[in-house]
Amino acid sequence: MKSHELWEFFKVALQAIKLHRLRSALTALGIIIGVASVIVMAAIGNGASKQLQQQMASMGTRVINVMPGAMRIGGRSTGFGGGAPFSQKDMNALVSGVPGIVAATGSLDGSVSLVYGAANWSSNVSGVHAEFQDVRPWPLISGRWFTADDVTRGAKVAVVGTAVVRELFAGGDPVGETVRINNIPFEVIGVLSSRGSNGFRDQDDQVLVPITTARSRLVGRRYATVPDAVGSIAVRVADDASMDQVQEELTTLMRKLRRINAGEDDNFTIRNFAELVANADAAQSVVRYLLATTAAMSLVVGGIGIMNIMLVSVTERTREIGLRMAVGARPVDVMTQFLTEAIILCLSGGLVGLLIGVGITVTLSVFFKWTVAIGAGTVLMAILVSAGVGIIFGFMPARRASHLNPIEALRYE
Amino acid sequence: MDAGPQPLIVARDLVKTYVLGDQTVHALRGVSFQVMPGEFVAIMGPSGSGKSTLMNMIGALDQPTSGTLSIDGAEISRMEAAELADLRNRTIGFVFQQFNLLRRTSALDNVKLPLLYSRRRRTDADAVARDKLTLVGLGDRIGHQPSQLSGGQQQRVAIARALVNSPRLVLADEPTGALDTQTSAEIMALLERLNAEGLTIIIVTHEPDIAAHARRLIRVRDGRIVEDRATAGAPVTHGVHAA
Numbered sequence: 001m002k003s004h005e006l007w008e009f010f011k012v013a014l015q016a017i018k019l020h021r022l023r024s025a026l027t028a029l030g031i032i033i034g035v036a037s038v039i040v041m042a043a044i045g046n047g048a049s050k051q052l053q054q055q056m057a058s059m060g061t062r063v064i065n066v067m068p069g070a071m072r073i074g075g076r077s078t079g080f081g082g083g084a085p086f087s088q089k090d091m092n093a094l095v096s097g098v099p100g101i102v103a104a105t106g107s108l109d110g111s112v113s114l115v116y117g118a119a120n121w122s123s124n125v126s127g128v129h130a131e132f133q134d135v136r137p138w139p140l141i142s143g144r145w146f147t148a149d150d151v152t153r154g155a156k157v158a159v160v161g162t163a164v165v166r167e168l169f170a171g172g173d174p175v176g177e178t179v180r181i182n183n184i185p186f187e188v189i190g191v192l193s194s195r196g197s198n199g200f201r202d203q204d205d206q207v208l209v210p211i212t213t214a215r216s217r218l219v220g221r222r223y224a225t226v227p228d229a230v231g232s233i234a235v236r237v238a239d240d241a242s243m244d245q246v247q248e249e250l251t252t253l254m255r256k257l258r259r260i261n262a263g264e265d266d267n268f269t270i271r272n273f274a275e276l277v278a279n280a281d282a283a284q285s286v287v288r289y290l291l292a293t294t295a296a297m298s299l300v301v302g303g304i305g306i307m308n309i310m311l312v313s314v315t316e317r318t319r320e321i322g323l324r325m326a327v328g329a330r331p332v333d334v335m336t337q338f339l340t341e342a343i344i345l346c347l348s349g350g351l352v353g354l355l356i357g358v359g360i361t362v363t364l365s366v367f368f369k370w371t372v373a374i375g376a377g378t379v380l381m382a383i384l385v386s387a388g389v390g391i392i393f394g395f396m397p398a399r400r401a402s403h404l405n406p407i408e409a410l411r412y413e
Numbered sequence: 414m415d416a417g418p419q420p421l422i423v424a425r426d427l428v429k430t431y432v433l434g435d436q437t438v439h440a441l442r443g444v445s446f447q448v449m450p451g452e453f454v455a456i457m458g459p460s461g462s463g464k465s466t467l468m469n470m471i472g473a474l475d476q477p478t479s480g481t482l483s484i485d486g487a488e489i490s491r492m493e494a495a496e497l498a499d500l501r502n503r504t505i506g507f508v509f510q511q512f513n514l515l516r517r518t519s520a521l522d523n524v525k526l527p528l529l530y531s532r533r534r535r536t537d538a539d540a541v542a543r544d545k546l547t548l549v550g551l552g553d554r555i556g557h558q559p560s561q562l563s564g565g566q567q568q569r570v571a572i573a574r575a576l577v578n579s580p581r582l583v584l585a586d587e588p589t590g591a592l593d594t595q596t597s598a599e600i601m602a603l604l605e606r607l608n609a610e611g612l613t614i615i616i617v618t619h620e621p622d623i624a625a626h627a628r629r630l631i632r633v634r635d636g637r638i639v640e641d642r643a644t645a646g647a648p649v650t651h652g653v654h655a656a
Binding site for chain 1: 469472474475494495498499501502503507509513515516517518526527529530531532534574578
């Protein structure tokens with residue numbers, strides 16, 4: 001078939017569609033709804049995935065966490081953080097002993113009560129090293145981050161999250177104000193940018209102070225046995241490729257530091273966030289597949305609608321088909337014509353569905369603040385799928401039309 | 414076109430049987446005849462006589478159970494559906510009782526329809542179709558849709574459509590069956606004029622006064638030709654009735 005013939009068939013098909021406007025619109029409706037739902041589902045799915053990746057980036061992909069305690073010790077689960085805490089000495093040994101670590105910070109965590117004027121609030125405090133920002137960068141929206149000197153001196157300075165600002169300072173700029181943390185006055189020197197929830201808790205309900213200050217004044221009592229406790233340790237690795245190696249060497253060195261004999265279980269836990277995120281992503285992808293399947297089903301239903309209407313159309317236009325055959329249409333011509341019609345219906349339905357899907361997606365993101373993402377792949381897929389539906393579900397009616405006996409078709413009332 | 418008097422249609426011992434349920438219907442029981450170029454033939458017969466079957470075969474819409482039928486030198490009994498379609502497209506023009514025009518489609522586009530299937534690029538399609546419409550007296554109505562035309566005018570459009578590919582044969586099945594007497598006469602006059610210009614025409618009718626416009630009459634009954642003669646009005650100059 002030459003291109004000018006295809007163009008002629010295209011025009012004929014368009015004409016036939018225009019002759020039956022309402023029916024064509026109703027036929028395409030199934031595809032419109034199908035494609036729109038595929039687009040929306042894909043956008044939501046991609047959005048969730050993107051959000052997860054953003055979280056992953058904010059947690060740091062090249063960050064390895066080392067926590068004291070193991071899931072099990074002698075058959076008894078202690079949970080993370082159990083067992084003897086790490087000391088500053090352990091941390092220094094790790095940083096100097098394992099190549100590939102570019103930055104490290106300890107983290108002593110606890111709950112504290114905050115008081116500012118008449119307002120009070122319970123929040124989470126983390127005592128960290130100044131290198132915290134190198135390990136897991138968390139931009140500030142106001143003020144400054146504390147320095148290595150602040151850490152050495154055990155300065156009573158605090159960097160607070162936006163939830164704390166909201167609860168204690170009614171949203172005003174707290175930099176320079178003094179807040180009482182567990183009844184000890186701290187100067188607020190900076191405000192962390194908002195990160196929202198990580199799925200477990202509000203990350204913005206957070207106070208960061210120098211680890212030395214936290215140890216001596218806020219949460220040190222929990223680590224009384226280790227005077228220079230650092231809680232858990234987070235390290236940043238130079239590049240993705242050396243993650244496994246660094247993790248291995250960390251384990252070996254840590255076992256040595258904690259004098260664990262061969263054959264004994266670790267009494268510490270090493271985790272990297274990439275693993276955590278991969279697990280979360282796997283769980284999410286089940287939901288994504290479920291959404292995609294639902295959307296695909298609606299496309300199939302739309303396709304069956306197309307087939308149904310095309311079959312009616314073939315029956316109704318039997319005489320026309322007979323006439324076309326009488327004046328020289330080959331079976332393949334008749335088939336091409338009906339297939340072209342089905343594909344045009346599906347494609348235009350697909351395009352309308354695409355627009356509606358994009359509209360719904362934009363609405364979701366603008367008015368409901370959903371994280372959504374429409375990729376070129378999704379758009380391409382929607383178009384290909386709707387053309388495919390046209391071919392697959394248009395084939396049977398088109399074949400039936402092309403197999404009509406011209407004599408009977410001409411006589412059909 | 415043809416150098417000698419080659420027959421346009423040669424039918425030999427055409428037999429057509431259908432199986433309808435447990436019944437075998439003998440539509441044609443051995444029909445032989447020839448049609449020379451330029452003839453104007455009327456096929457008559459009561460319903461069930463086999464005249465429709467015969468016309469479908471001449472129109473390359475149907476194939477014989479046995480016997481041979483050659484149209485313009487091409488043997489149709491062994492043709493594939495696509496070859497039959499091409500033969501219909503190039504060699505035969507159809508005119509139907511119910512006109513069979515595409516609704517909500519202009520006269521011009523209706524006339525152009527066979528060109529769509531003629532498998533060669535025509536930049537002159539509009540001009541050719543307009544010429545044919547002018548030939549049938551509708552040069553001023555090319556943009557009209559069937560619903561805006563009278564029955565006689567619609568049949569003229571159908572005739573223009575039959576002529577658009579310059580066929581060797583026009584096959585008209587009860588062309589005046591849906592028209593009043595006056596309009597019928599006009600349509601028959603048009604067909605006579607086309608025949609006078611050299612076109613071979615075969616019409617199927619059950620009306621004797623319509624058949625009288627033709628120059629040769631083939632009467633069919635019970636699947637056989639029972640009469641094949643020149644009509645009263647036929648000039649003797651067309652003495653080519655090989656039967």
